[in-house]
Amino acid sequence: MGVAKKSIEEIVQAIGGKENINKASHCVTRLRFSLKDESVVDTETLEEVDLVKGSFSANGQYQVIIGQGTVDKAYKVLLEVTGLQESSKAEVKDEANEKLNPFQKLVKLLGDIFIPILPAIVTAGLLLGLNNILIGEGVFYDGKSVIDVHTQWKGFSEIVNLIANTAFTFLPGLIGWSAVKRFGGSPLLGIVLGLMLIHPNLMNANEALQQDVLPQWDLFGLGVNQIGYQGQVLPVLFAAWLLAFLEKWLRKIVPDSIQLLVVAPVALLVTGFAAFIFIGPVMLTVGTAVTDGVMAIFGNLGGAAGFIYAGINSLLVVTGMHHPFIALDLQLIAAVGMTYLWPVRVMSNIAQGSAALAMMFVTKKKTLKGTALTSSISAFLGVTEPAMFGINIRFKFPFVFAMIGAAFAGMIVAMNNVEGTIGIGGLPAFLNISPNFWSVYFLATVMAIVIPFILTLVYAKVKHKDL
Incomplete structure (x- = not known):
């Protein structure tokens, strides 16, 4: 057409x-x-x-x-x-960036870094969800997992788990590639930087935090901890910025004839020393403090935290401020093996889809019916943009009711400390939830569907009969 x-x-x-x-x-x-x-x-x-x-x-x-x-x-x-x-x-984008304030530029920067690696992270999350079904006790058999009953599936499960964990195990490599590319450097050097920070000769950062004495390099009398940063986000982000800065500066001052011999080796060498001596230890401390803070918030104020975060998540999406939370999810998964944030956030996807679906039943306009139906299906599958911008924000009240429904559903999720990983959003997101939390998670999902749907339907019938 x-x-x-x-x-x-x-x-x-x-x-x-x-x-x-x-x-x-x-x-x-x-x-x-x-x-x-x-x-x-x-x-x-x-x-x-x-x-x-x-x-x-x-x-x-x-x-x-x-x-x-x-x-x-x-x-x-x-x-x-x-x-x-x-x-x-x-x-x-470049022209639009000139209109942004410093905070907006920071938010956009994080989005530009993490969005390109999301396909790998989402895939890993889905595969981890598949493996959770295989190894979760009580999912299909009382007190036993699928591989306990059907032992021939054990090898399959182990391979799936290996494939799924690869993206999280080598996360610094993915972030290094994307970050250095975003900062204007060579992506290949970013990969090398990320892999360097998780070299097998280094002690895992999470293990190092439990040790009183750490292996060290003697650098002319200076003791440098031999710590890797497996799964960490902040060390590789800051190191990537330094690497890109040095590479661009060297390319300006080094003659073309010897750039191949000078630029990459010097930039990587200086960044490597800076990463192990200063950037890594400082950012590991900051990252640990952030992780502990989030864990404390959800541990002590779970219901309130879930209510607020799920309730305002749609506003964060509208403003683009949801991107930093991806980094926070990854930091939590790296540190403790799961995240509380993603299961709460998914409630917003579902609620926006439900409000849009209600609009399909309310309106008499054929075009609007079609848009509402297709956009609600999209939201239920984790892509909320058509529902939010095409229907809910346009009429305002469905957007508000979706926020209310998401808030109450998110409260239930957080109160029960539902654990999950990053993956697909919407209704299929249960695959990323630990199976022992499925019952309460499904209850919250029903709330995220029912509350916005009923509120939108009733309000529209009473206040907007002309729709």
Whole structure:
């Protein structure tokens, strides 16, 4: 199906005309604009355009949700209508970054580092969930696991566990690659840096914290602990920044003819010494303090912590501030083998999907029904963007009721100290939850579905009969 030129013209007019557009690009579902002045955007008129499924501003970009497949055609027509040159997402992001304040830039930086490695982490989480089903006692057999009853599955389980644990075991390597790339250095050096920090000759950092005496290098009279940073996040992040900084600086001052012999060796050597002498020990202390703090919060204020975190998670997503919590999840998993945050966060996915689904039953508009149904399914599978921006934020009250439902569901999850790993969101997320917590987790899931659905349905029937 083609895209009507009139629809694109209406979009352009609603966002302030072509003179208000600096650059435009698109992703899988959205048109992305870097605008001169977002205050002139007529959101109400924009979202009445038949092609538009929602809109929002995030990280200095104004984004208009069109839909997968259709957005490619819409972008081509947009270039024709406006006379703009085709821009990449990176170009639009770079221009949009200039509008961000320092805190927003930090949040975006963390997102740029951790989002590229999420596929590996999510895959690892799903496989760990599969293995949990195989080794969890009482899942299918009273007091026994699947591999206890069916011993022929033991080898299969061990291989699955090895594959699943690889991403977490070599996490510094993944972060090193992504971070150095984001900071403008060579990704390959980032991988080497990350693997260097978990070299098998080094004592595991978690084991080191339990020891009174540590193996050391004698560096001209200075004792340097031979500690690795397996699964740690902060040491490799800061070391990656230093490595990229040194590499870029050296490339400016070292003649081209000898750069291959000088730049990488010197940058890696200096960063390695700095990492083991200063960066690693300091950041390990900071990371340990953060882990202990989160554990204490959920240990002493579990219900309140879960209520607040699940309740505001949708707001964090809207502002892009949810990305730092990925690093926190990874830090917890590395330190204690699980996270309390992910199981709580998933309640927000489910609640947003439920509120959008309720809107499908409320509205009489055929287009809105279709959008509500498809976006709710997407949210139930862990992708909340279409539901939030296409339906719930657009009408406001479904978004609020989803936050309320998520808060109460998150409270139940946190009160019972439900443990899990990072993985897929939405309804399939139970695969990432330890099986011995499934009963209470499923109860919370039901709450995350029922509360937003009923509140949205009743409120819409009473207050918005014209929908």
